[in-house]
Amino acid sequence: MRKNNLEVYNTLTKKKESFVPKEEGHVRMYVCGPTTYNFIHLGNARPIVVFDTIRRYLEYLGYKVTYVQNFTDVDDKIINRANEEGQEPLQLSAKYIDEYFKDADRLKVKRANIHPKVSEHMEDIINFIKGLEEKGYAYEVDGDVYFSVRKFADYGKLSGRSIDDLLSGARVEVDQKKNDPLDFALWKKAKKGEPAWPSPWGEGRPGWHIECSAMSCKYLGQEFDIHGGGYDLVFPHHENEIAQTEALTEAPMARYWLHNGFITINQEKMSKSLGNFFLLREILEKFDPMVVRFYLLSTHYRSPLDFDNEKLEVAQKGLERLKNSYFQLNNGLKNAGSFPNGDKLKAAAQKCRSEFEEAMNDDFNTALAIASLFDLAREVNTYLKETDLDKESLLAAKEVFEDLLQVLGIVFAGHEVSDKKLDELINLAISLRQKARAAKDFATADWLRDRLKTAGVILEDSPQGTNWKLEGETKELMEKIMEIIIELREKARKNKDYPTADLIRDNLKDVGITLEDTPQGTTWK
RNA sequence: GGCGACAUAGCCAAGCGGUAAGGCAGAGGACUGCAAAUCCUUUAUUCCCCGGUUCAAAUCCGGGUGUCGCCUCCA
Known part of the structure; x- marks a missing residue:
């Protein structure tokens, strides 16, 4: 505890x-x-x-x-x-x-x-x-039961x-059956065709x-x-x-x-009776559920929260910042060792946790708590610019990050995988190979075919074009193919063949994959 | 009519007696082959207005103004 x-x-x-x-x-x-x-x-x-x-x-x-x-x-x-x-x-x-x-x-x-x-x-x-x-x-009274307020x-x-206030402000039509206009129903006598349950007062419902x-x-x-x-x-x-x-x-x-507090639209309460409501799933068609969650927590729970798409977009960008930082942190961990340069990061992680707790202890001030996460993200991003990364310090930051995100219920999805994307990626790889063949760069073309084969994508050239077969899970295949494509692009960059490197990046963008070159290598999302 | 909440930068939003967090957007710079991401600097002499209390107020008190909510089903 x-x-x-x-x-x-x-x-x-x-x-x-x-x-x-x-x-x-x-x-x-x-x-x-x-x-x-x-x-x-x-x-x-x-x-x-x-x-x-x-x-x-x-x-x-x-x-x-x-x-x-x-x-x-x-x-x-x-x-x-x-x-x-x-x-x-x-x-x-x-x-x-x-x-x-x-x-x-x-x-x-x-x-x-x-x-x-x-x-x-x-x-x-x-x-x-x-x-x-x-x-x-x-x-x-006649099958209805009322509470005597x-x-x-x-x-x-x-x-x-007070009861007197309520009476003076009453807008309810007085039900003659009640002893007092303020009384409310505990049990309602069933009307014809309504669902009903037996009770000491006859058929009815609560x-x-x-x-x-x-x-x-x-x-x-x-x-x-x-x-x-x-x-x-x-x-x-x-x-x-x-x-x-x-x-x-x-x-x-x-x-x-x-x-x-309420969600409002143009400062007015969102409610079914006003008809100004948005179904959650309508919103989820356009926005990631985590963005919606993050948006809902970005204001203190007792304050009104005004809704429009623009505000969700802002939440999306903010969450993206946290997500980038978290993933780059994990990426940095891959080649981390033991170095004495992580004290500041460790201190920042600790500070983040205590500020987060302090905020939450004050009537669940999630808005303030989230700010502490942004502070940690900045420290992480700064530290990631170092050439030598200390594993212990990174892990300390990662632990805080994960613990606190867990409290907020925010989960960052890893690389988005789908069979459709996999197909597009393979087609991209094939077209890159085709390009190499057209340029009579058979070394690259063969290299690509061999690497793809190891990854589980078997290419078969035919007069009608290149066919392919797969061995393995979608997620793994995608990771491996991305690795190969990034390697291919890396080769091009080394040879200062920037048109090819940029073409690869642009093509990936079309598939919905963004590349980021960092000191620790290229990552994608 | 009764009761209540809120008013902080271009936008969103913390702070609730000790000299204005954070995010988004904007501007400038750094890094980069170019991007993306990231970093640095910068953006409210002031917190709706007017009084008061206090050494000290965005924060407390009184009075305005404005917006919203509940009193009917609502989350």
Whole structure:
């Protein structure tokens, strides 16, 4: 366990507090997940990434984390959508739960320990409501069950409003069935054609808020450590959860309430009702998932984050800088030895780690934490200009780099490989050989054929052109062929045959491969 | 109408009482056969405005102005 003095901003107390879990060394957290009637949009992605990062940092500190994220799979919007599409509601939501995981996986969001669904917790929910009824906090009216808000003295403590404020600002049409306009539904009587479950109050389904109370209680118990979600859940969702849970258990529901700010478009909240939302997968068509993740973490989680393509492009460039540095670091490691010139780098690595931790300890300030990574990248890049590289120092920097990227959930993909690219590369190699043959440079042509053969690409010349066969895995083949092409270009450069060298570089660019000449040799990406 | 948040360079964004991080963009220079990448220098006498507290304020207090959010489903 790392020593820490983590402070988190608690919506409940409206200030930063020292973070102390109820059980030493173990953090229990619950994060409100999506209602699954569509693909997730960027606004949904923010809390997912933010709380995943918080979880990763807690784990980095050495805590055991029990992470629960629910799916709301029984809901009006799901039912409506399913009716429109002539589908079963639960089928529809199951589909979007699948799709949710596809998106979350691409963003490198770790799976929760438990992903409870409403549809699978009817008994827990019903028992919870029964308990409230027994305690006098709930009442039934014609198959509906409501929570008596006025019976719960602390109502409003999370969102900071009084019952009178709520009444004066009420925009809701008063439902005559309720005893009090503020009361909210715990259980809704089934309408015709709706999914319904049997209950002591007849066929019906749960209200929205009760699921989180019942499921968090079931998996995390009383007074769990962190309850998270978007800021728009503070009222009424979380307020109502508190009322239900605390009325029943007579214990605090959660110790720390964390809420992330909104994604905005032109300064306006991105939301389904405004229709100004972007589906995550639309964005992932244009941008690497890691760029999106990096962008989401480049601002403090409680601040609003404005979205447009340009901002993603900036994030992309920034991440690229880190990525270049990280890969050049690995490249430098190949020929590193033991030299006494790495003290500054080692110190920088250590400084980076401590600044990163300090930033994260201050209410998960990822924006500041990322800045420490940029500082390390600069030191690494500077050190890489040395002719003698010290392995131990490079490894120290690499370890910090990797540990911290792991916390952020950023993974740098290695060389992108695909069969299509492999084909293009081989065709390029063949055309280069053809060029040599045309120039009667048979030495080079044969050299190329032999080297390719060793690599697993067998060329066969025929009157119709050159055919080829492959032996081996795509990834290995690509690495080897690149090695050969770079070697070929190196030869040309030595002979000051720059037109050929540049032609090779340009052709590679067309395939989507960029060459970089460094003191340690040429690398590609 | 009630409640709340925020305003920092061309853009994004930290800092939240001790004399303005970081990224992107721009300018100049270095390296390079040319590129790419990288490095160095440079870019806010000042943090929306006006008062106040303090030896000291972007940071605290009061008053404006502007933007946004919640009070209805929302992450």
